[in-house]
Amino acid sequence: MHKKDTGGASRHARRNRKGGLTPARTLAIVSLFPVMTGIFPVETSAQSYRFSNVDIQGNQRVDPATIVTYAGIGPGQAVSAAELNDAYQNIAASGLFEKVELVPSGNTLVIKVTEFPTINVVAFEGNRRLNDEVLTQIVQSQSRRVYSPSTAEADAAAIADAYRESGRLAAAVSPKIIRRSDNRVDLVFEIQEGRVSEIERLSFVGNGTYSDSRLRRVLATKQAGLIRQVINRDTFVADRIEFDKQLLTDFYRSRGFIDFQVLSVTSELDRNRKGYLLTFNVREGQRYRIGNVSVSSEVPGIDMDAYLKATRLRSGGVYSPVPIDTDIARLERLAVDQSLNFIRIEPRLNRNDRNLTIDVEYVISRGPRVFVERIDIEGNTATLDKVIRRQFDTVEGDPFNPREVREGAERIRALGFFADSEVVPREGTRPDQVIVDVNVEEQPTGSLGFGLGYSTDSGVGINFSFSETNFLGRGQSLGASLGFTDSTSVFGFNFVEPAFLGRDVTFGIASYYRETEQDNSDYDTDNGLFRPSFTFPLNELARFGVRFAYDYSRIYNVDTGTEDDPDTDEDEFETGSSYVLQQEEEMGGLSSFSAGYTISYSTLDDGLDPTAGVGLFFSQDFGYREDEASYVRTEATLRARKAIWNEEVTLRAELEAGGVVFSGGDSRITERYSLSNKIRGFEANGVGPRDLNVENEDVLGGNYFAVARFEADFPLGLPEEYGLNGGVFWDIGSVWGLDETSGGPNGDDEVDDDFALRSAAGVSLFWDTAIGPLRFNFSRPLIKEDYDEEQNFEFTVSTRF
Incomplete structure (x- = not known):
């Protein structure tokens, strides 16, 4: 309901007659009205004014001419009240002033400003989880810069x-200022x-x-549990x-769905509003398998049989996009080898739902004739351009292949040098050219570590380590370590150049020096190694490596067990270490030189079949020792992995064998094999040929070994966030064969070095911490055997493949 104002008009007339609202005062009120209200529109007079002078007041850091420029009012210019309001808004919008006031005074426009203060310090209060350095x-906002409310609010939101x-979804941040002298403030984020x-x-x-427990292991998100303080x-x-x-x-799609x-x-909060209940509603569909595999061509003159032979996809296997993409890459490489450019391989999928x-x-088919104009790299401050550029099989001037660019982007991310990376092709300077933009954000790649641990094999251990995976920004890996245990001291150094001379050849240097006090034996050893190597791919699954090595070894502090016979003044042979070891000690320190090769084939990590994989490794070394003895060392390993019962249980098998054959001399304990860490259930150096004719009953090792390991691991039914899984295992193997089996100076009581199987079974507990x-x-x-040393409990770092 509105009330009628009967006296408003007469009162307004009386004020005007008394001179209360002159035009100048009206203009002043209009100019101040935005300051007082800030948001309400003002109805202004159409009357215009001219100012011959502009008086700037209150400015300390900002030049008067800058303020006049923001105002946009020139001397003698006709200015309306609306334009004065615009001038005020322009000055306020500059973000330089805390307060702005425009006051017309005759032919002078007075502009009064209060500058934003300077930030003295930026502080944080109430933060415990994120420290000041991170924030x-x-x-x-930074100290010695002008305080800006909008910037402070944006900082609080960040x-x-x-x-x-x-x-911490409930986190709240409030910026506060504390006034100081000289127009300074302390900015505090509460x-x-x-x-x-x-x-x-x-x-x-x-x-x-698949069960809930199996799918939970797929997700990056984990449930909270009793050990939530350890889980991030x-x-x-x-x-x-x-x-x-x-x-x-x-x-799911890599498994045929x-x-x-x-x-x-x-997502919803639980009853106590302390945690979230997260539910994924999925539709699995049916699992599909591979039907017919064929090759067709829209390019004349193509030998389709050769391309079909190059494929690895086979009928009957579970459908997965990974092997199809691998086949496409293989066929495109075949086309390049045949000097066919702009060839595209398109997989056409025909479903048979029945x-x-x-x-x-x-x-x-023929693809468009598009070339790579250039590859632009930005964001790398430490990493050299060539390290990023060599991840692409494509270079400037090559035909553009989107798949090769995607693979290059994946290799850049796999380097681990960058916190973020983005590879985006865009049109070049001509329609038939493409520019590949690579934007990266670098992250630290070095680490310095100190470790204190315990193992049932070696006892308490201390380790110091240094590693750098992007040495000098060249993509090289450099590492050094120094470790001590109750029985071992070791220093190690390694260096890897992944692109030797700019090619797909890995050059590496590995070296170490180790001093040991052997368990279950009364002797010590020194051993040093320096080994450069070269490795290059044979195909996408196989690699070939060659190496050269210098090795030094010495056996000393062997317990001879001899005493002087007072009647004959000669040494009398009594109990002590094996005569075999005594002879090896007399040989002193020996150096050897060797050259070898390794052939490896593995599908364990390529993703072609996520539920299974195999690996085959074969190596030989040909060596010459400085005492004119020569040897050939041969080793082979076969590994297999298979997930069963909807991937709830993983089966693993590993067969390993090796042998060293000497000519012109005998092997020494530092060159022979033991089953240490190869068969569970026995102590380190607890099995193998042993000299039972002496009190020490030394383990002597053997020239040959063979071992088979079988295991299965499975969930225990506990929440996945605990990281606990169970397992069972069975190991069987043997080490045998000696060049010298004499049990004494007269050749009596020979050492038994026959083949004798050992076997053990047990259960395991895996804990991801x-x-x-x-x-x-x-x-x-x-x-x-009766003399074997058992070890019924073992605690170690897990190395599952």
Whole structure:
């Protein structure tokens, strides 16, 4: 309801008659009105004014001419009240002033300003999870710079975002200023970190083939558990959900579920509002297998039989995009070898829903004639351009191949040198040219470590290490370590150049010096090695390496067990270490030179079949020792891995054998094999040929060994975030063969070096911790000799393949 104002007009007339609202005062009020209200529009008079002078007041750092420029008012220029308001807005919008006031005074325009203060210090209060150093890198406000409220608010939002990324969604940040003298302020960010928003439960709806526990191991997000203080991925981060959805999709589609979809992801707080319940609603679809594999060509003169022979995809296998992409790369390389450019291989997939198979047809066609104009690299401050550029098989002037560019981008990310990398092709200076932009963000690549550990084999150990994976920005790896245990001291050094002379050849140098006090034996050894090597690929799955080595070894402090006979004044042979070792000690320190090669073939890590893989390694070394003895050392290893029961259980098998054959001399203990770390259930150097004729009963090692290891690991039904899995194992093997078997100076009581099997079985507990994967073995020998040394418990770092 509106009331009528009956006296407003007469009162307004009386004020005007008394001279209360002159035009100048009206203009002043209009110019000040935006300052007082800030947001309300003002109805201004159409009257214009001219100012012959502009008087700037209150400025300390900003030049008066700069303020006049912001105002946009020239001397003698006709100015309306609306234009005065615009001048005020322009000056205020510069972000330089805390207060702005425009006061017309006759023919002079007075502009009064109060500059924003200078930041004295930037401080943080209430932060415990993110220290000051981290927060300083996040904010833009800095000391000795002009304080800006908008910048401070943006900094507060950035700090809150950093806390949200660490799972603290309730974090609140408020910027406060404390006034100081000389127009200075202290900027303080008051932080309330809040509680961690943890994932109390991860569940799935719609999964029938794989269990919840198996799918949880796929996700980057983990549930919170009793050991949540050790786990960093038990917090709710909304941005990680998209990544988890992609991980699930890749997991299913690489196993033949081509129609798999993540329908939705729901997150809700639990009853106590302390954690989130995250549910993935999925649709698996059917598993498809490979049907017919064929090759067709739209390019005349192509030998399709040669291309079909080059494929590795076979009918009956589970469908996966990984081997198809590998086949495409192989066929494109074949085309290049045949001097065919701009060839494109397109896989055409024909579904047979009735048989649940997919026929794959590789179609050979001509692609567009597009060339790579150049590769632009930005963001690398330490890493040399050539290190990034050599990750591409494509160089400037080559035909543009999108697949090769994608593979190069993956190799750049796999280097581990960059926190982020982006590879984006764009049109070049001509339509038939492409520019490849590479933007990277570098991260630290060096580490300095100190370790204190314990192993049931070697006892308490101390280790110092240094490593740099991008030495001098050249992509080279450099490392050194120094370690001590109860029985061993070792110094190691290694260097790797992954692109020797700019080619796909890896050059490496490995060296170490080790002093040992052997367990279960009364003697010590010195051993040093210097070994340069070269390795290059034979194909995408096989590699060939050659090496040269210098080796030095010495055996000393052998317990001779001799005493002077007072009647004959001669040494009398009594109990002590084996006569075999005494003879080897008399040989003194010996150097040897060798050359060798290694051939390896492995599908364990290539992703062609994520549920299975095999690896084959064969090596030989041909050596010459300075006492004119020569030898040939041959070793072979076969590894296999298979996941069964919907990948709940992983089976592993490893067969390993080796032998060294000497001519012109005998092998020494430092050159022979032992089953240490090769067969579980026995102490280090606890099995093998042993001299039972002396009190020490020394283990002497053997020239030959063979061992088979079988194991299975499986979940224990505990929450996955605990990182605990169980396992069972069975090992069987033997070490045998000596060049010298004499048990005494007269050749009496020969040492038994016959082939004798040892076997052990046991259970394992695997624990993935923040300090690395640990393994606890509980074992019992099944086949052993009476003199073998058992080890029923072993604690070590897990090395599963």
